[in-house]
Amino acid sequence: MAKTNNIKSLAAVFFVLLCSCGDKNTIPDKVNFTEHVAPILYNNCTICHRPGGSAHFSLVTYADAKGNAEAIAFTTREHLMPPWPADPHYTQFIGERLLSQRGIDVLQKWLQQGEQEGPQDKLPTLPKYLTGSAIGIPDMRIAVAPYFLKAYSNDRFLLVKVPFELPNDTFASVIEFIPGNKNVVHHVNGDLVKYEFDKKKDVFGGEKVVDMVEDTSIVKAFEKLGLPNDDGSYPVLKKSVVNYLPGVFAQKYANGIGGYFLPRKGVFLLNDLHYGFTSKEDVWDSSYINIFFSKTPPNRPVEEFQLGTWGVAPVEPDLIIQPNTIKRVRSHVVIQKDISVLTINPHMHLLGKSFKAYALQPNGDTIRLISIPRWDFNWQYFYTFKKMVKIPAGSTVVAEGVYDNTTANPNNPFSPPRLVRDNNGSMKATDEMFQFIITYLPYQPGDENISLDISN
């Protein structure tokens, strides 16, 4: 093991030496698209900016890039693109989307020099991208009931039932939600309803979709969806097995961590599926769920808790944000047992300005978790640490948020600003939330050395 590491670091040294004298690290006198710009775009941007990607315009061809040269220079200079709101100097995560200073400089120079094309035979080939999954080819795909949204319709919060039946009880390593129409699918929180085989004849019966604005009683909604067992009792529900937020790709952990028990009969309960505003065209959404089976049971199932709205600790002071004010809130909880943190997810809405979270150990030392100096509503990743982070029992986990309800906030949904508050945990983007979700394992010695990155 030590030997491989030595060889790896030796190779890294050689690589750096070679590169610093080659032209990969220097900025060429004359910048052109095919030799200098395309490699940067293909490594950092086209995962989203390509036909079929999550951004609405492509940066694959010379014409694509030339047409957007000014915006490319601006968004990279301002660190708005590639989207990565977390401060990389505070903590590092798997899959960081960061463009080097050299990359930024090359893109500026290309614009200044008039966006030359360069020799066409130097154009690199576009990387091969997976379609329909961020992970690979799923073992099973289940369609979510297609949903129709009329032009100009408002937010919808739906409870959606996605039933399945399998030949046996089995295990899954990852369950992935893929939005059909990325312009309207805003987020999903999905649970797993597990049936004992004999207690439910037909998991497919009942309605597939209930609109929570019309049905305010959750019990009534569950009955409409046909969720109870045949005798009226309730099956076991495992929270939070399949989630989706803008910019979030399902995470598979290395070293057999994570995973789920899947029953022969079950239901994914999307609780809820949030559709945002639609513009002037009617749309159909056909989302689906990918399942990656696993031969082995999850030996260390992931657990989670959250601070703030709906969490184990309240928001302090109350999340009531007067117009024309900056408001600071926090939420904190003392950890009762040693935990190994895998993934964290800060969540605020449009008035969010900055976010920070850390843990204070009983000995006074600070464990850094995340700092987001400039909150971006569009990019609310589940940030996964490269190696698990141990938080010892007795530590206080603290999350701090700042909200900007002034006219200086370009995302303020109201002009002039109005009083905005949490409204009993409403998820509407124009109400506010303050949440910090932590997924973790009970700590085992050595956890802090286990890599979570499957690409290693």
Ligand code: HEC
């Ligand atoms: C994780 C996906 C993702 C990556 C990676 C990404 N973008 Fe974007 N980008 C988006 C999305 C989504 C938008 C919002 C508009 C849209 O829907 O297309 C956007 C918007 C933009 C805009 C337009 C901003 C505006 O004012 O409308 C530019 C320019 C841009 N990106 C350039 C880049 C460049 C250059 C890179 C690489 C250095 C990059 N992006 C990487 C997803 C991405």
